Amino acid sequence: MHELSLTQSIVATCERHAEGQPVKRVMLKVGRLAGVELDALRFCFGVCSEQTLLREATLEIEEIPGLGECQQCHQRVDMDRLIAVCPCEKRARLRLVAGDEFMIQAIEV
DSSP, X not given: OHHHHHHHHHHXXXXXXXXXXXXXXXXXXXXXXXXXXXXXXXXXHHHHTTTSTTTTOEEEEEEEOEEEEETXXXXXXXXXXXXXXXXXXXXXXXXXXXXXXXXXXXXXX
């Protein structure tokens, strides 16, 4: 479960930036195609934040949908998996434009 190591990194990063102040809220952006199980991430956050400056923090996750661009017609198409083709007549592969993000957007102290 890589969500555990991701959450440990989130907690450590937030503690570093909080400079000793209790953290009230952590806001993440997570792409649908990032390979992260959000329920597991939420569970791990609860466990990993115990005994830290984040113990009272709420976790907010903005899920970013997958979006690809056709390499032939340049049409933008919603993606639900990493390897996809455009519905245009050329059936070209889509270049991932959005949906693989994983970042701490903000923390509130």
